[in-house]
Amino acid sequence: MDSKLDMFEDVNTSPSLEGDMSIPGKRTTTATNASGVPDYNTLDEPIRETVLRDIRAVGIKFYHVLYPKEKSSLLRDWDLWGPLVLCTFMATILQGSSSADSMSDNGPEFAQVFVIVWIGAAIVTLNSKLLGGNISFFQSVCVLGYCLTPVAIALIVCRVILLSHQTRLLFFLRFVTTTMGFAWATYASFIFLGQSQPPHRKPLAVYPIFLFFFIISWLVLSHN
Amino acid sequence: METPTADDLLQFRDYSGGAPAQINVNSPTHSGSGGSGGGANAQRQRGDPLQDLIYDMTTSAQGLSGGGSSGGSQPQNSPLDGSGGGAGGGARISFLTIEYYQQFFNVDTYMVLERIANSMIPKRAAGNYLRMNIGENPDLYGPFWITVTLIFSIAISGNIASYLHHASDGYLWHYNFHLVSYAATCIFLYANILPAVLWALFKYSLKPVDAADTIETDSATYTPSLLSLMCIYGYSLAIYIPVSILWVINVSLLQWILVITAALLSGTVLIAVLTPALRNSKFSLFLIIGILSAHVVLAAGFLLYFFHSPPDAKLAAITPTPAAPAPPAALKAVTQAILTGGNGNQSH
Numbered sequence: 001m002d003s004k005l006d007m008f009e010d011v012n013t014s015p016s017l018e019g020d021m022s023i024p025g026k027r028t029t030t031a032t033n034a035s036g037v038p039d040y041n042t043l044d045e046p047i048r049e050t051v052l053r054d055i056r057a058v059g060i061k062f063y064h065v066l067y068p069k070e071k072s073s074l075l076r077d078w079d080l081w082g083p084l085v086l087c088t089f090m091a092t093i094l095q096g097s098s099s100a101d102s103m104s105d106n107g108p109e110f111a112q113v114f115v116i117v118w119i120g121a122a123i124v125t126l127n128s129k130l131l132g133g134n135i136s137f138f139q140s141v142c143v144l145g146y147c148l149t150p151v152a153i154a155l156i157v158c159r160v161i162l163l164s165h166q167t168r169l170l171f172f173l174r175f176v177t178t179t180m181g182f183a184w185a186t187y188a189s190f191i192f193l194g195q196s197q198p199p200h201r202k203p204l205a206v207y208p209i210f211l212f213f214f215i216i217s218w219l220v221l222s223h224n
Numbered sequence: 225m226e227t228p229t230a231d232d233l234l235q236f237r238d239y240s241g242g243a244p245a246q247i248n249v250n251s252p253t254h255s256g257s258g259g260s261g262g263g264a265n266a267q268r269q270r271g272d273p274l275q276d277l278i279y280d281m282t283t284s285a286q287g288l289s290g291g292g293s294s295g296g297s298q299p300q301n302s303p304l305d306g307s308g309g310g311a312g313g314g315a316r317i318s319f320l321t322i323e324y325y326q327q328f329f330n331v332d333t334y335m336v337l338e339r340i341a342n343s344m345i346p347k348r349a350a351g352n353y354l355r356m357n358i359g360e361n362p363d364l365y366g367p368f369w370i371t372v373t374l375i376f377s378i379a380i381s382g383n384i385a386s387y388l389h390h391a392s393d394g395y396l397w398h399y400n401f402h403l404v405s406y407a408a409t410c411i412f413l414y415a416n417i418l419p420a421v422l423w424a425l426f427k428y429s430l431k432p433v434d435a436a437d438t439i440e441t442d443s444a445t446y447t448p449s450l451l452s453l454m455c456i457y458g459y460s461l462a463i464y465i466p467v468s469i470l471w472v473i474n475v476s477l478l479q480w481i482l483v484i485t486a487a488l489l490s491g492t493v494l495i496a497v498l499t500p501a502l503r504n505s506k507f508s509l510f511l512i513i514g515i516l517s518a519h520v521v522l523a524a525g526f527l528l529y530f531f532h533s534p535p536d537a538k539l540a541a542i543t544p545t546p547a548a549p550a551p552p553a554a555l556k557a558v559t560q561a562i563l564t565g566g567n568g569n570q571s572h
Contacts, residue, residue, distance in 0.1 A: 108401040112401065127329070127365070127369075129322060130326050131326075200333060200334070204365060207369065211372065211376070214376075
């Protein structure tokens with residue numbers, strides 16, 4: 001019992017994850033040379049390089065979500081650019097068109113999708129913090145936002161499928177696509193966030209993540 | 225005269241130094257198994273090692289939640305620290321910190337599953353469940369996520385039901401996202417307002433305690449805190465999640481059987497769990513009827529609003545059901561009776 005307590009207290013007090021946090025622009029700052037001066041100077045370089053470096057950092061994160069193997073890179077440098085882009089894109093596609101016939105179209109508003117994604121991610125993160133997870137708030141929001149990538153890809157595929165006349169086979173195709181995106185997103189976020197909880201509480205922290213992606217996948221599937 | 229008092233004081237201090245440690249060892253759920261000498265039944269014996277497991281997890285979780293509340297698991301701490309387990313620890317933590325709210329999420333997977341099962345299966349929980357299990361460690365994890373799950377399961381099933389309803393004719397179906405908003409409003413209101421009202425009624429209608437049978441009432445009656453009531457009510461909604469998925473099957477007889485079964489199952493469990501508190505109240509009969517009928521009305525309202533939204537379908541669903549004799553009319557009458565009865569209570 002005592003050893004168990006000690007172990008958890010160690011986990012709780014050690015600031016290992018928070019300590020490594022840095023903003024993405026300074027990511028390569030860690031690779032400084034011996035004198036401590038960074039390899040580049042953001043004041044002297046062209047603005048194109050600065051922007052491109054940030055974009056590359058975002059692109060690397062997308063790649064890590066689609067190929068979830070290494071778990072540290074998404075956690076170390078969090079940013080909210082990817083989640084913002086994904087969320088805006090999905091909300092734009094998913095919003096119900098209020099122009100033609102507002103009677104029959106009861107899709108979600110842009111703001112509703114936006115709020116579901118951001119508040120949902122915040123609540124899921126808060127839940128894992130309250131359960132005693134050792135991960136910082138924005139790291140978790142960043143991971144959840146980036147893990148929307150497979151769902152967003154499923155949305156693009158569904159949108160393309162919806163262009164043609166709807167049949168049962170096409171609906172089945174959409175269903176399979178969305179389910180795959182959902183499973184992929186849940187698996188990726190589990191890889192990244194699963195380690196932050198003590199083992200006997202892991203299902204309690206994973207269930208809200210599952211629910212979060214399930215709801216968004218439902219929005220994607222029922223969009224027509 | 226002075227030396228004995230000094231001795232007494234010293235002894236008392238020694239005793240008080242040792243007592244919280246004992247209380248703490250027993251406090252989270254261990255006391256449930258400790259009290260099994262009184263009403264030893266098969267359930268408690270079966271659950272004994274499991275309760276030990278819960279106890280282990282709870283204490284380790286208290287250590288994990290850190291801050292001042294770690295005193296709950298360590299007997300060597302000062303009496304002030306130990307004097308109330310999780311609830312006592314919360315008094316000294318500011319409500320602006322995350323540690324204050326961590327005490328409401330101090331549960332493990334096993335405990336949540338156990339509480340969900342206890343909310344569905346009658347006679348599963350021990351007699352002192354309200355006081356020893358919920359009262360010692362009321363959590364908000366279960367109620368919050370159960371209500372959120374219920375909101376979306378009802379909205380999604382309602383959409384699927386309307387899709388199946390329109391699938392046969394060539395009508396171009398659009399999904400109705402606004403069901404989520406309606407479901408969220410009504411479920412959050414039910415899960416928050418009703419426990420508050422019930423808590424207020426429990427406080428208001430508290431029976432005066434006779435001095436003669438204080439010991440007996442101490443063990444038999446117990447007025448729960450607002451948090452415990454919200455916890456119990458949140459868990460009692462869990463049964464509607466599988467039911468709302470089964471409501472997709474568009475057979476009205478089956479749907480109404482599900483309504484009545486679910487509401488009665490979870491309602492009787494609610495009554496059984498709240499028995500110690502109801503015994504303490506002057507209007508126990510009215511409260512029992514009120515709790516049960518609110519549960520039935522909630523389930524019937526879900527079914528009528530989210531699954532039978534076209535009015536002609538609603539009428540068609542009601543008339544050919546002999547199993548449920550005119551449910552809406554009966555419910556309306558019952559609610560009327562409850563409302564008037566409640567008003568009568570208020571005016572007393």
